[in-house]
Amino acid sequence: MGERFEPRIVVFACNWCSYAGIDLAGVSRIKYPHNVRIVKVMCSGRVHPEMVLKALVDGADGVLITGCHPGDCHYISGNYKTMRRYLLLRKLLRQLGLEERVRLEWISASEGDRWAKVATDFVEHIRRLGPLRLKEVMSAE
């Protein structure tokens, strides 16, 4: 065993709830693993399934989609669209054996502590799964 595996994780965060919640963790100095990289979108409903797949293909070991809690979407129903797309995406991912690599979580603007917990859990989860190496596989052909 060499160095501990440090997964690379892409996080989609909606501007109004999750991005603000992640900011709050920062303001409150709540620590969480460094492995997460945040991509801001205005609403989780903007996240196209292809963007998730693109992240995995280009080297991410896991993808986290975060949005407002059901009923709290700044754009009324964006998070419900996200949920429906996510469930369909999971079906596809299951066929590819990638189901465990993608997660959807609701983080509100006041849940800095919850964000830290979600990030920590997901990083540990992906660490246990090990590296994805989809990028190497794809470029090897």
Add this chain to the structure above:
Amino acid sequence: MGEVRIGVYICHCGKNIGGVINPSRVAEFASKLPNVVVARDYMYMCSSPGQMLIEEDIKRHNLNRVIVAACSPRMHEPTFQGVLKKAGLNPWLLEMVNIREHVTWVHEDVPDKAEEKAKELVYAAVMRAQHLYEITIHRLPVVKSALVIGGGIAGIRAALDLANAGIKVYLVEKKQSIGGKMAQLDKTFPTLDCSKCILTPLMVDVARHPNITIYAYSEVVDVSGSAGDFKVKVRLKPTYVDWSKCTGCGYCTERCPARAPREFDEGLGTRKAIYFDFPQAVPRRPVIDPKYCLWFTKGICRACEKLCPVGAIDFNQKDRYIELNVGAIIVATGYELYDMTKLREYGYGKYKNVITGLQLERLSDADGPTKGKIVRLSDGKEPETVAIVLCAGSRDEKHVRYCCRFGCAAAIKHIYYVKHSVPEAKVFVLYTDIRAFGKGYEEFYQRLRGMDDVYFIRGRPAEIFEAKDGSLIFDVFDSNTGQLLSIKADLVVLESAVVPPKDWESLRRMLKISCDPGGFALELHPKLRPFETTADGIFLAGAIQGPKDIPDTVAHAAAAAAAAIGFLSKGEVESTPYLAVVNEDLCSGCGLCASVCPFDAIEIKEEGGRRIAKVNVIRCKGCGACAATCPSGAMQQNYFTDTQIVSEVSALAGGAK
């Protein structure tokens, strides 16, 4: 736009960033990235010299993209956009990288990893910035009127400030009269002003103001449209009295034979079936309560109808609906008391002599059920011993975690009530901490604490038991003296926890604003923007943002009104920069985008013999749902195009080379 020329600026933010990572190394790394012309670090990028540095670079190096790696874009994005504007660049050619909230503040224990992360984030921003383009903002006129929801002291103050600034105000109140909780109080701390004496003149001002229309006994049932142009549907509940005819003489309320529990007295006293909330009610127009009216319950009486000198009684009244068009909305729905029956160990609702602080207000009020005499509810006798319990449900993991922010000062005031009504009474105050934080509160506390026969005990009561004579017995451990005390009291007053109103949740969803863990409306920023919400044009006044005492509520309401006045007097609203935009060459007119748009902002129109999606720039709020749904990539979102997002994602997934 031709050649991409990027400037990258790394902020130290004093030690906030610079104390964890080395910003010069990040700048040096950035300088080698594609199309980066200049990369610098500076102590405070947001300071005037910092801003000037960027502005000069834009001119000197002919930059057409600017990346600032600093705090969250939620803090300083507008600041740096202003710098671009000043330098003659479109502000949406700015890209911010959050290396403070998302990096140095959370990873200071692993500075090497933090620096690596900062570099990767800057790299992704550079890759994304290649694809930024100029964005045009559309400007639209605003409707110069406002809706204030809730007619308590917060709504009253906000309505008056707006109206005095020349803005037409609609004030919607669910009860018969405006006045709210403040009208129910006997006195106010720390000055012991008579609460109604200072409130009712303001109520009258509201009623008489030419710019204010009150809709009492009404509720908001639907909100559509957007900032600057809201459409609000209001339900006017049937009062069974034609208020346009009624003169408020009150003859009906005197003669009505049917009695009902009086809500205004927190259930202690009684009122008639046709009633005003209280004598100084505004509007002074009565309502009939069909639950108690003899005509509605038994088909008899109609005394009010026979006696009314102007023929205003109308038993056939139904719900009426009106639609208002307003530019801004102020939410001032206030608070409710936490249900004290949930604190089963205190026996509220079971023992007659256990009451809430608000019920004590009603007992102390000359308009209350006892005409201002404080008595035991079980037998009407004067209490010899009164126990006041603070934090009843507050600061308690089992109930409400937060502080109610007025219980301490109210309890101190309640000592005064008791001692004023029954000077020889003994008062025990059972507290957790005394938080006498407001102006004059500490002095008030010291004054009342020093009175004879007033005992402060630091502890919460154990289970309360009722003796045969109706008095209450309980043990309390005083953590100041380390003694277990046994107390017998004639009256126990619970200073209740505070929660948002029961019907708040549905209104909150109509307004599309978020809530905090306690259920109160979430402000835009807890310190800097405590009266604004994430929804443009919607402002918060008073306790709906979180528990507040009267001085804080009034200050908050005035601030909300000022913010709304500022918003309305700009005269126009700007379209979101994040608009959906259609590439008409690619659009097949399938209409999937229109089907997912939550704002009804997309229409499929026939043009030149084919169907094309058209975006309404007023209605579009910039969520991007349409862009995520479009099968041909024709629908894109400004500042979040597929290419922009994917280039960022790809860079972050692959890591910086």
